[in-house]
Amino acid sequence: MEKVKIKICSGTSCFVMGAAAIQALEFTPPEDIADKIEIVEVRCMNLCHNVNDKHNHGPFVYVNDELIEEATLEKVINKVRSILNSCNA
Amino acid sequence: MLVPKNNASFMRTKILIKIAESFFADRFANADRIPLELRPKEMNPSRCCIYKDRAVLKYRCMAGMGACPEEETDELKTLKSYGEDALSREELPKSKLSVIDIACSACIKAQYMVSNACRGCFAQPCRLNCPKEAITMINGRAHIDPEKCVNCGRCHDVCPYHSIIKVPVPCEEACPVGAITKDEFGKEHIDTEKCISCGKCLASCPFGAIVERSQMVDVLKQLHETENKVVAMLAPAVIGQFPGNPKNLVAALKKAGFDEVIEVAVGADITTQKEAAEFIERQEKGAKLMTTSCCPAYYRAAKVHIPEIQPFVSDTHTPMYYTAELVKKDTPNCKTVFIGPCLAKRVEAEYDPNVDYVLTFEEVGAMFVAAQINVEESGEEEFSKISCAQGRQFPISGGVAGAVQALVGNKADYRPEKIDGLSKENIKLLKRYATKGCENNMLEVMCCEGGCVSGPGCVALPAKATRAVQNYVATGEQLTPETKVGEK
Numbered sequence: 233m234e235k236v237k238i239k240i241c242s243g244t245s246c247f248v249m250g251a252a253a254i255q256a257l258e259f260t261p262p263e264d265i266a267d268k269i270e271i272v273e274v275r276c277m278n279l280c281h282n283v284n285d286k287h288n289h290g291p292f293v294y295v296n297d298e299l300i301e302e303a304t305l306e307k308v309i310n311k312v313r314s315i316l317n318s319c320n321a
Numbered sequence: 322m323l324v325p326k327n328n329a330s331f332m333r334t335k336i337l338i339k340i341a342e343s344f345f346a347d348r349f350a351n352a353d354r355i356p357l358e359l360r361p362k363e364m365n366p367s368r369c370c371i372y373k374d375r376a377v378l379k380y381r382c383m384a385g386m387g388a389c390p391e392e393e394t395d396e397l398k399t400l401k402s403y404g405e406d407a408l409s410r411e412e413l414p415k416s417k418l419s420v421i422d423i424a425c426s427a428c429i430k431a432q433y434m435v436s437n438a439c440r441g442c443f444a445q446p447c448r449l450n451c452p453k454e455a456i457t458m459i460n461g462r463a464h465i466d467p468e469k470c471v472n473c474g475r476c477h478d479v480c481p482y483h484s485i486i487k488v489p490v491p492c493e494e495a496c497p498v499g500a501i502t503k504d505e506f507g508k509e510h511i512d513t514e515k516c517i518s519c520g521k522c523l524a525s526c527p528f529g530a531i532v533e534r535s536q537m538v539d540v541l542k543q544l545h546e547t548e549n550k551v552v553a554m555l556a557p558a559v560i561g562q563f564p565g566n567p568k569n570l571v572a573a574l575k576k577a578g579f580d581e582v583i584e585v586a587v588g589a590d591i592t593t594q595k596e597a598a599e600f601i602e603r604q605e606k607g608a609k610l611m612t613t614s615c616c617p618a619y620y621r622a623a624k625v626h627i628p629e630i631q632p633f634v635s636d637t638h639t640p641m642y643y644t645a646e647l648v649k650k651d652t653p654n655c656k657t658v659f660i661g662p663c664l665a666k667r668v669e670a671e672y673d674p675n676v677d678y679v680l681t682f683e684e685v686g687a688m689f690v691a692a693q694i695n696v697e698e699s700g701e702e703e704f705s706k707i708s709c710a711q712g713r714q715f716p717i718s719g720g721v722a723g724a725v726q727a728l729v730g731n732k733a734d735y736r737p738e739k740i741d742g743l744s745k746e747n748i749k750l751l752k753r754y755a756t757k758g759c760e761n762n763m764l765e766v767m768c769c770e771g772g773c774v775s776g777p778g779c780v781a782l783p784a785k786a787t788r789a790v791q792n793y794v795a796t797g798e799q800l801t802p803e804t805k806v807g808e809k
């Protein structure tokens with residue numbers, strides 16, 4: 233089965249706002265998803281200053297093609313699990 | 322115990338970003354909107370209602386502007402006017418950790434409780450091992466009499482079903498020196514006399530109720546409203562704290578308004594040389610023990626809480642001290658800003674006339690975000706002085722002892738031991754070592770577990786930062802007792 237691709241934005245804005253903590257996935261991923269994910273760190277995707285409503289909704293993470301705003305470790309893990317579950321179903 | 326980043330810490334970062342943005346936008350004219358922007362009406366409240374959320378946020382903003390919520394005299398005073406205070410003050414307010422009264426949830430007193438996993442077993446080791454006869458069996462289940470219980474935890478240790486649970490108060494449990502305790506209303510208060518400013522309570526509070534005064538606005542003012550030359554002094558733990566390489570970071574800081582950027586690892590090289598010389602000298606005089614002195618939280622803990630160890634604490638100054646001395650010698654009229662992972666450094670700086678301000682990596686990160694500076698895309702510039710491998714390894718546990726060892730060489734019998742994290746247990750251990758002796762003769766004490774890379778002001782993941790520091794150490798030249806530090 234294809235791995236779930238996690239793209240963590242590591243531009244300064246996302247990094248400072250919490251992407252740094254999401255990088256824990258590279259070190260201590262939960263066992264059930266550890267061998268089913270592929271993690272890449274990407275440069276600023278320009279989502280941080282592209283916002284018109286003056287709120288920066290970072291940190292941004294893509295799980296496969298889905299964008300997660302205000303991403304946290306928990307949100308990313310949950311998304312991965314729900315993708316894996318729907319594949320199994 | 323290391324507390325991973327959580328909602329409370331992310332909110333702190335967001336607040337700092339908002340404050341910096343508000344500084345740039347209109348010098349705080351609209352700062353009173355910050356709590357509303359962070360908690361808009363549509364959002365689900367995280368406390369009882371959004372109004373309480375906003376009230377707490379206001380206090381957290383005050384701290385972000387350098388005011389102390391505990392010293393509030395007028396509840397109607399606006400954030401705008403706290404911002405104006407920050408812009409007009411010449412003197413820095415004294416650094417202080419404090420509790421936001423209304424945010425403190427007054428957690429129940431730490432206690433042991435019997436959960437419903439209790440089987441009311443025949444052996445009843447809990448009852449038999451309780452030194453206070455506080456446990457009785459009621460309806461086939463163990464019951465702890467809170468009047469008699471002294472929280473020793475023996476029942477918890479012996480229960481074969483792990484049915485007895487400990488409900489701690491996170492801040493009290495985190496504080497290694499008993500500086501935070503409840504008042505008569507159950508709210509926590511910090512005793513400034515006892516506090517060592519380690520920041521462990523701040524990181525541990527699940528309600529984000531503990532704050533410290535930021536100096537970010539004071540530095541923003543230096544950078545944007547004065548002609549002063551401002552020098553950034555980056556703690557060795559900076560490596561890995563921001564995306565990009567160290568040269569990108571130097572360029573980014575210059576973009577943010579700093580005139581010069583120097584590594585405190587340079588000062589750490591000097592500390593290494595002097596501490597190695599001091600160790601050899603103490604050994605010759607027959608000393609049985611020496612401890613490091615560069616961790617300011619430990620330094621203060623030794624003074625206030627572990628007087629037994631005081632005579633063994635090295636007299637060598639810290640890397641920040643030597644770095645600031647070098648900078649002020651080169652440029653006497655500049656303003657120096659130490660940038661690091663540490664809150665206790667703010668207190669150390671109050672005693673050091675060469676250090677004008679102290680910021681955390683988090684605060685600098687917030688300044689970058691607000692100014693839309695992307696470190697990786699800022700170009701590359703050099704540090705004004707280059708450090709050696711030894712100074713670079715200070716921020717990881719074992720690093721200081723290792724650096725000093727390299728310089729002591731075979732000139733003395735050197736037996737290092739790491740005290741990794743200033744926990745309650747390790748404080749007891751240090752007392753014992755000081756009075757009863759220790760197998761080893763060089764103790765490296767770091768208040769934060771893992772070293773400065775896990776300090777409360779860090780942005781990066783400690784594991785990742787450690788790796789980055791190690792790589793950086795590997796590219797440094799070797800320091801010798803003869804190296805003329807700071808000359809290149």
Ligand code: FES
Pocket residue numbers: 241242243244245246247275276277278279280281290292
């Ligand atoms: S830093 Fe992540 S989108 Fe810009």
